Amino acid sequence: MAHSPTDVTQLAVVDAARAARVLSEVRAATLSGRRAPLAPRPVIEQSWSRMLRSGVDPDHDVRSGLLTREEVQRRREDTALRHVLPVLREGLLSVADVAHHIMVVADDDGRVLWREGNSSVLRKADNLGFELGADWRESVVGTNGVGTPAVVRRPVQVFASEHFQRSQTSWTCTGAPITDPRDGRLIGVVDVSGPLETMHPATLAWVDSVAKLAEARLRELHLTSLERLRAVAAPLLARLPDRALVVDRDGWTAAVSGMPYTHRIALPKSLSPGRRWLPPLGLCSVEPLAGGWLLRASEEQVPAATRIALDLTQPRRWSVTVSGGAGSWSHELSPRHAELLYLLALHRSGRSAAGLAEDVFGDAGRTVTVRAEMSRVRRYLGAFLEHRPYRFREDAEVEVLLPDDPRDLLPHSTAPAVARGRISADVP
CATH class of the missing domain: 3.30.450.40 (GAF domain)
Incomplete structure (x- = not known):
């Protein structure tokens, strides 16, 4: 009798040995290239495909x-x-x-x-x-x-x-x-x-x-640590005449003075004291604090960024690096942000919220979710992104580094547009 993957899972509850025999037949047939009595569950089949490609x-x-x-x-x-x-x-x-x-x-x-x-x-x-x-x-x-x-x-x-x-x-x-x-x-x-x-x-x-x-x-622990840093930062910022903010070691804002509140500042992994260029502040003075940094914004202008590199080559560590006249900085991307920036690199002319929703969820109606995520992206890339539609700034050179095998593109992603990218030779 044929079984579906769900049937096998349920069968395992009452007869683990029999379910194991069915799956053993599926594994043997699939790995030998023969027709299996039933298809493995999608998450398993995709994993096996990755293993066969990588030579495990x-x-x-x-x-x-x-x-x-x-x-x-x-x-x-x-x-x-x-x-x-x-x-x-x-x-x-x-x-x-x-x-x-x-x-x-x-x-x-x-x-x-x-x-x-x-x-x-x-x-x-x-x-x-x-x-x-x-x-x-x-x-x-x-x-x-x-x-x-x-x-x-x-x-x-x-x-x-x-x-x-x-x-x-x-x-x-x-x-x-x-x-x-x-x-x-x-x-x-x-x-x-x-x-x-x-x-x-x-x-x-x-x-x-x-x-x-x-x-x-x-x-909960993060919010508690920010409250402690905020208690230290408030009297310090009250004495400063210029635009400034205090952030924790990961760039999360504890307090601001003389400028709009920004939830997070993208900090380089090896930040050190001195004059640094940080998005979205621009040029600023960086001073260490216990548990964080004091960032004092400068009015001095610096050359615009010339290159944005989106690195999707690693299976779990995606990043964006911005290089320009003020140096370079990198930011590690969440799975969702890696998807969105890949899609914006694919569509340099821009993508509406509804278009991105269709690309990511297969549902053009999920614009609220897309706008919320793009708002988070703009916290660290705001100077290099336009909106209505969402797109990279025209004067920026955008490069996307992809895995050697297109099938390894963002393996976590279920986005329809990313799935198409895994079987397409077209790259941005």
Whole structure:
């Protein structure tokens, strides 16, 4: 009897072994180029396609070495994930232990930094190389519950032979990305894993909800830190006669004086004190503060930007770099902003809000969402963008750096226009 992908997922709840056999047949047929008894789920099929293109071996588990204990500890101290561990433990561990699962937390490089839960399952995970410091990027170990959510930027459940590598097909994994609520940047992935017979469809919603609680906790911590910086900034700005603002280390505004309020200033990664050109302030004086920077705007004019480079070559780290007479600066892009800037580069004559909504969502009516996102883009690129319609400034040279294989363009994206770009040879 033929099964649909949904049928197999439901079957796994009552007969995991039978569901695993069906998926094993699907995997064997698909990877050998034969007609499969049913198509894999789209998220799995797309992941397998990426693995085949990149040369990951489905039958031989080859991976990079473990991080040292010292490097694991250093990464733990450097990542914002450490602030949300209590939320993850409270939401996942008690149930995971009873259900014969483990909780795994990996950083944005796919490295396992924490691993807790059922002791017998932890021992089984050792045999899979699911250890502290292990590298579980999709491009290294194939389709899995840590690496694949990091690529597609949404929760993914990988059951049995949906794993690309044969060594993992006795396992079930459910992972959800954890992103920085301030800018959408990937921080890491939380995953709940166990033997294939522990699979349950509800695990996906459960893990996703706890990941969202973790993001809410990060948002709360950020607002608290801005309040502390604001208390320091207010008396300082009151004494200054010129236009100025105080921002935290990531550019989020705590207080302003003599100028309109701007939520965030795009800061270069290696900002240092001195005279710097920063969008949208232009030339300004940068002075360090405890927990942030004092930025004092200058009235001096500088040459306009001459080049805007949109880098989409990396699978999870997209950026825009602006170069001109005042030097250059870069800004890391969220998944949505990477999509929008790619589309504006594709349409140099401009795109209306309705046009962008059609491109991104397949629904020209979703203009409110597009306008809100473009408003955020203009916070760091406002000097180089026009609107009505949205477009790059005419005098700017725009270059787009694309992946070698068009099919690897923004793999997280479900936007119809991006999907067309993956099968088209046309590039901006």
